[in-house]
Amino acid sequence: MVNDLIERARSLEKTAVARLIGVFEDSRPAAASDRARALDLLDGAAPDDDPGCTVIGITGAPGSGKSSLLAHLTLALLDDDPALTIAVVAIDPSSTVSGGALLGDRTRMRSPLDERRLFFRSQASATALGGLSPSTFQVCRLLTRLFRCVMVETVGVGQSEADVRHLADRVYLVLQPLGGDEVQFLKAGIVEVPDAFVLNKIDEPAAASSEHHLRASLGLARPFDEVTPAIHRTSARNGEGIDELAAALGDDIRSAPRRSHSDREPHFLLRWVDDEWGRQGRRHLEVDLGGAPALLTRAGGFDRAQVVFDASIRATLHRPSPPGPAP
């Protein structure tokens, strides 16, 4: 089944891409071997002059206008470059009580069925705070091999900020005008991570003073920056600044330094171990298996590293494998 899907997904047929995403989101142990095979096939089919993929993280608090902004930006980018293809992964928080989630980010998005160059997928974070879903990294392993650009939209708080940092080649933080002063930006601790800022909703009255406070906070929080990070001013409402920001993103896609697939793997292997086995797992990885990079090299890639780790820790703890076909 995977072989047929790969062929169709390479031409960005929506149903095939979605079904493959299903394989990469699949939490059942048996799915790991399907993933490994899919990636082998994709890498084998890639041409020598494959242009690769740029991953852009778009973070920001709920209500900052990320979704509206993305709806405008993706269309502007696709208009500018007929060879460009974009996949958007948008993540919403899950309920801690029921586990369910409301995924509403595509409300602002309009992608016609016959437009294969744009693909939109929602994910549930599986935590109440938001941030990346456990399978965001997995899905990005697939999408970076199919699209020229992957945009990950998420609420940037706490642990998830570090996750986005490790996943994306460039991180944009979307802010909305605040009534307050630079202390708010500093307290929030949000100015330290991103590569660039987007001050959205600049049609609002508080925008001018907010920009001033943001610049002041940057001077305090990031004194060692050689170049002050860019602050883009936009309004999804009246279209102001959208073209300029799209041009900046276009530059990123063409020329920003990119991570290789294997660059991303150690962090997300560690996160997986954390999620599945907690502190005990982490210790086993660091002490008994020599750390994530070493294990990845020894096992030969992410999927196999998971299998090796799983077997190793189960042997150590004398726990049987879960039911179902061996991974």
Added chain:
Amino acid sequence: MSEDGPASERAAHRLYETDGEATRDRPWIIRTYAGHSSPRASNALYRSNLAAGQTGLSIAFDLPTQCGYDSDDPIARPEVGKVGVPVNSLDDFHVLFDEIPLEQMNTSMTINGTAMWLLALYVALARERGIDVAQLTGTTQNDLVKEYLARGTYIFPPDASLRIIAEMYEYCLDEIPSWNPSNICSYHLQEAGATPTQELAFALATALSLLDLIKQRGHVTDAQLSRTVGRISFFVNSGIRFVEEMCKVRAFGELWDTYTRDRYGVSDPKHRRFRYGVQVNSLGLTESQPENNAWRILIETLGVTLSRDARARAMQLPAWNEALSLPRPWDQQWSLRLQQILAYETDLLEYPDLFEGSVVVESKVAELVRDATAEIETILGMGGVVPAIESGYLKSALVRSMSDRVSAIGTGEQVVVGVNRWTDGLPSPLVGGDDGGLFTHDEAAIGEAQANLDAVRAARDDARVAAALASLRAAACDGSSMMEPSIECALARVTTGEWAGALREVFGEYRPATGVEGQTLGLAGDRVDALRQRVQALAATLGHRPRLLVAKPGLDGHSNGAEVIAVAARHVGYDVVYSGIRLSPGAIVTSAVEEGVDVVGASVLSGSHVELAQQIVDGLREQGAGDTHVIVGGIVPAADVDKLRAIGVARVFTPADYELIDIMESVTDLVESGPPSADVA
């Protein structure tokens, strides 16, 4: 009581003219909300309603006309002539009002996103008939706030919409002084679940925000502002708790009097009077034992007629079978007769206010006034009603109230006779006729409406059309009034879709907050726990949490049901994709495919469920996603349930399925049964 005349000769229970003559009140304007299929068919209906003693017209437009699309637009086609009459150009208006004397008619138009256009058509019709425009009386509903919150036929963003409303007030003030340019609607808020306090507060905050804007625009003098306040009218709902409803309309009157005096310095008490029309509640009308609805409608009518000081100026009533289908002419006549009996047969109109001096009523009114004032001040503190819409504050409050209401019916705390109490009843002979008690559309008439559109396009002066549209766009861009350019568009035979299209280019189209984020449901208990465990087990079997796409296809904007289902599905553990209203079947298929959902649930209340479901099922199969379950919810007559099943719809939910937990269990059964075969014929 009046000062003149010796008081001793007057009885406190009688009404007197100023000359001392005993009298009774004139009845309110008696209307029926009507329109369907085509201008010709609707004209015939209006003339027969007027002959039956109706004293005003209330026009129902179809959804394409309300949303600014021509009848031959692909998104419009399934909806043409369904919930009202299609109007594409001035020629359609000539047919619609044929042999109806405009100058004697009080015409109410339920029109919002395209209100300026329909008023322009009405003015243009009067001009072509040689009638003095200043004589026209009537109302354009034109309250976009409640469209964003509950009804869904908005087109433009809030700023542009409020500008259009303000321009209509400025135009009508001297040109059509007896026209109500807008009707602030609390009606739809109650339909969306609003409590009486929310109804009062949200409607009044809307009116105050509008007046603030008109004042701030600076096009009217203080004297004109006072008259503008006098033109603001309201459209109110009346629910089954009829004593509280009576107190609510009294509270409306008090609050409006206070705010217009204190905020705008209106000294003429006539301009401060709370004037309102009514349609009684449809939300509480039930599909099971539908004959009970006749009593509900009667009782709800009492709430807005008993108190003379707070009596409705105009009234239209729903029909007993509204939860089953659109009403037939006979059903409407039955409701019309109710009004006539109350107004002409009973002694209601002979008395002064029955509740003056009632300690109980005064105390209840005072409570409503106090709570509503607090909420109004909260909204005004946010900067008025536009920021409160854009932030999602109002919508979230409504979705929460609706979820509470549904939960209360589910637990039995709120009794609904025939639904959660005394559910066994004898078969109703009312639904036993040849047509099953249901309305059927005249398909030939719908074809005729589309043919007329071709004829208009062929016969008009294209240069005049282009010039009229250019000046409309220019006015929209430079901030000058769009009213006269719209009238010229009407005279030039511009079509509804062209008028709205020109303004869409300038203002863009609005996507409001869905209001479902962060909502919870007060639904708990063993069945919820058991269902959550089943969903959790499904997640382990499928390798992902079951995914449901809740979709509102077509132009129908009544999204409350869809929103409650979205919240309920999340409540039991589904991952739910919901993207708001007015999506084409194509866009829904794209979402379903890209999101890899297990189930697509489409909610349709416009009567177009068969066409829309067919397009979704076909679209999924064409994309190779025919193994996605499709379910439909809405006002679906029993005969259509079989049609939907034949198309491949796995489950059909109607208003009889009011228990959310039943619905979610049924959907979960479906997902547990595995994907449907992809190639069912």
